[in-house]
Amino acid sequence: MMRANLSQEAVILAAAELADQQGFEAVTVSALARRFDVKPASLYSHVRDRAAVLDGLHELALGELAALIAEETAGRSGRDALAGLAGAHRRYAREHPGRWAAMQQPAREQTVRSGEAARVVTLIWAVLRAYDLPDDELVHATRLVGATINGFLALERSGSFGHRTDSAALSWERAVDALDLALRAWPGGGTSLSRKTTSA
Amino acid sequence: MMRANLSQEAVILAAAELADQQGFEAVTVSALARRFDVKPASLYSHVRDRAAVLDGLHELALGELAALIAEETAGRSGRDALAGLAGAHRRYAREHPGRWAAMQQPAREQTVRSGEAARVVTLIWAVLRAYDLPDDELVHATRLVGATINGFLALERSGSFGHRTDSAALSWERAVDALDLALRAWPGGGTSLSRKTTSA
DNA sequence: GTATAAACCTAAACACCGTAGGCAACCGAT
């Protein structure tokens, strides 16, 4: 019985691919074992249990999302950067639906405190820097931004929008505008930075 | 073998109770059968499959949420009604965590088009009426409101906030304020209705 | 009372999860 060259990283990466190809629910120990042509019990040499695989998948997705956010916000500021941040989420959800679904699952303490999660938060902070918020307001603004973006994507991906992609795109723009406006008018800060007026 | 007086409604209601008591994932055909002291196979006289039970649970939760929203927004207008709408969601999620989790699952076409879902949307429209939005903007505003509220609750319930309930309450107020501001400044409408100024 | 429909059961097949112990492959030291 040749060794299949498995490792925790390989199993988690396979889980990510499987999630995107067949959906989050399809990520089972059995399905992963079939993918590597080994028996399910063999995977327990590399991963503690199914939950551990899903935790790893969650963290991998956070890391990839952070990279995409960095890419989409680089060299941008204000509403432009905000749009890049939001757009990165939406693009990631589109291109990696299964990975994105993994991020919607209740996160374990370890995942909440992971380096990848911190990176995403740091990138959001960088985008918010242009809004000149007081330090003690940063956490509230970060939560609002994260909540709104993810809430919108969850709604969109749940099929609540029907097949109206044209209307969804405008809803998206409205949402980004709303966030920008809220941030600029934030209590104790958010001086208008008038890079791009929101005349409608 | 006495008949257990089962019905589809009884099974779905039991699923809701089980979800709130033990979590959404604990809602299985086997667990429900144990609850009624029958064998799992017996439930298929009343429900098509597990997915049908979960669909029913989703719709039941939407109906209950609609009732709570109606209660919390009655006699209120503007930001006050908006706060009531948002508060109803938060209260429901708190008091019925399992039911709420059921509503976060991908919804089936039938559920999206259900009377209960329509009722929730209608109530959101009623709250938005005070903001005097153009008809063609209503759908975008509705999506933003739904997305922000649900997104916030998903974040909060996922443990991302840690145990900082004091800080979560302020984040919540900031989020409601942000929504109110965005709605009042909405393109093509949203005249300031100055019922309660947002001086900070 | 009888006939029928519906509700319940058993049996079975299938899928998934994870543990324990055994065997084979691999690696490092000599």
Next chain:
DNA sequence: ATCGGTTGCCTACGGTGTTTAGGTTTATAC
């Protein structure tokens, strides 16, 4: 190259869950 120890893979097993098919029992209508 050989040997010993470690690690990775397997089998076997016990447990949980899902759903279908067919049989038995209960309830209802006439």
